[in-house]
Amino acid sequence: MSAGNLGIALVAAAGVAVAAVPARADTDYFGAKPAPTEIKYRKARSRTAGQKLTIGGLAAGGVLAGAVGLYFHLDSRDAADELSADAEIVGTWTADRQATYDRAGSSGIKAIVGYSVGALLLGGAVVALWKTEPGEDEVVLTTRRAAPTLEPVAGGAVVGGVWPW
Amino acid sequence: MVRATGTALALALLGLAACDPDIGSGTYYCGPERACPEDLRCDEATARCVFPQLVDVFDCGPDGNVNEPDDAAAEAHDVGTIGCDRLESVQVGCVDNAGDVDYLRGVTPAGCAGEVTIELFAPVAFMPLTIEILDEGGAVLATGAVCTEVDDDGEQRVCVSAEVGAATPYLVRIQRADGGDCGGACAYNRYHLTMY
Numbered sequence: 184m185s186a187g188n189l190g191i192a193l194v195a196a197a198g199v200a201v202a203a204v205p206a207r208a209d210t211d212y213f214g215a216k217p218a219p220t221e222i223k224y225r226k227a228r229s230r231t232a233g234q235k236l237t238i239g240g241l242a243a244g245g246v247l248a249g250a251v252g253l254y255f256h257l258d259s260r261d262a263a264d265e266l267s268a269d270a271e272i273v274g275t276w277t278a279d280r281q282a283t284y285d286r287a288g289s290s291g292i293k294a295i296v297g298y299s300v301g302a303l304l305l306g307g308a309v310v311a312l313w314k315t316e317p318g319e320d321e322v323v324l325t326t327r328r329a330a331p332t333l334e335p336v337a338g339g340a341v342v343g344g345v346w347p348w
Numbered sequence: 349m350v351r352a353t354g355t356a357l358a359l360a361l362l363g364l365a366a367c368d369p370d371i372g373s374g375t376y377y378c379g380p381e382r383a384c385p386e387d388l389r390c391d392e393a394t395a396r397c398v399f400p401q402l403v404d405v406f407d408c409g410p411d412g413n414v415n416e417p418d419d420a421a422a423e424a425h426d427v428g429t430i431g432c433d434r435l436e437s438v439q440v441g442c443v444d445n446a447g448d449v450d451y452l453r454g455v456t457p458a459g460c461a462g463e464v465t466i467e468l469f470a471p472v473a474f475m476p477l478t479i480e481i482l483d484e485g486g487a488v489l490a491t492g493a494v495c496t497e498v499d500d501d502g503e504q505r506v507c508v509s510a511e512v513g514a515a516t517p518y519l520v521r522i523q524r525a526d527g528g529d530c531g532g533a534c535a536y537n538r539y540h541l542t543m544y
Contacts, residue, residue, distance in 0.1 A: 273376065
C-alpha cells in the first residue's frame with residue numbers, strides 16, 4: 184500500500200469510527216450539575232373550626248341516633264322473641280303480654296326512627312365533608328446557595344453541603 | 349354516602365322484621381274479655397286465639413247443661429256425699445247467660461268436722477264466675493275468692509271453704525261475679541268444680 188492509499192484508508196476508518204459513536208456521546212454524566220433553586224410541593228388546606236364542628240356534630244349525632252335505634256331494635260326483638268310461638272300452647276293472652284306486644288311495636292318504630300335519623304345525620308356529615316373540601320396550596324421553597332462542609336476524619340474527610348431555605 | 353344510606357336502610361328493614369312477634373294460631377288461650385293478639389280472634393269453643401276464619405261460637409260443651417234446670421235450691425243437682433278431704437268429686441257446668449244460676453246439693457260425710465272445700469275453674473275469656481256454699485236454708489256460709497288470677501290453662505281459679513258439720517246437707521251456688529263481660533257480648537262461661 185502506498186503512502187497515499189494508506190492516508191485515504193485512515194481517513195475512511197476515522198469516518199466510520201465517528202459515525203459509530205452514539206449521538207449523546209458527548210454528554211458528561213459525571214460533570215457538575217447546577218444546584219436546584221426551588222422545591223415545590225402541595226399542602227392540604229385546613230377546614231375552619233366551624234366546618235369541623237359541623238361535621239363532627241353531624242357524625243356524632245348520627246352515631247348517637249344509630250345507637251338509640253340499635254337499643255330500641257334489640258328491645259323490640261327481645262319483646263317479639265318473648266311472645267313468638269309456633270305450635271304449642273305457651274299460655275294465656277294477659278294484659279302483661281299485650282303490653283309486651285305493644286312494646287315490641289313501639290320500640291320497633293323508635294328503632295326505625297333512630298336508624299333513619301342516624302342515616303340522615305351521617306349522610307349529612309359525608310355531604311358536609313365533600314362540600315367543605317378546602318383544596319390544596321402549592322408551596323414553593325427557594326433554595327439558597329449551598330454551603331459546603333468539610334469534616335476531617337481519620338484517614339480522610341467527609342464532604343457535604345448545607346442548603347438552608 | 350350511598351353505602352352509608354344503604355346500610356342504614358338495611359338495618360331499618362332488619363328492625364322492621366325483628367319487631368313483629370311470630371304468633372301461631374292456637375298458641376295462646378284468650379285473655380280476659382276474649383283478648384287476643386292483633387291478628388287473631390278468640391275461638392269461643394276452645395277459648396284459644398286462632399286465625400279469624402277458624403273462630404267458632406261459644407257452647408257449653410257436651411256436659412255443660414245436662415243438669416238444667418238447676419236455677420233454684422229446689423232444683424239443685426245432687427252430687428252425693430262430698431267433703432272432709434276424703435271424697436272428691438269433679439262437676440262440670442255452664443252459666444249460659446248473665447242471669448243464670450246453678451245449684452248443687454251435697455252432704456258431708458259422717459265422722460268428720462264437715463269441712464267442704466270447692467275450687468271452680470273457668471276460662472278468663474268470658475264472664476267471671478263466683479261460688480258460694482250455703483246451708484240447707486239458703487244462708488251463705490262462705491263466698492269464693494279468686495285464688496289464681498290466670499293459670500296455665502287460661503282459667504281463673506276461685507276457691508271457697510266452709511265448715512258445714514258432719515253428715516250435713518249443704519248447697520253450692522255458681523253465678524256471675526263482678527267483672528268484664530265484653531259489654532254483654534260474652535256474658536256466659538263454662539266451668540268445672542273440684543269438691544272435696
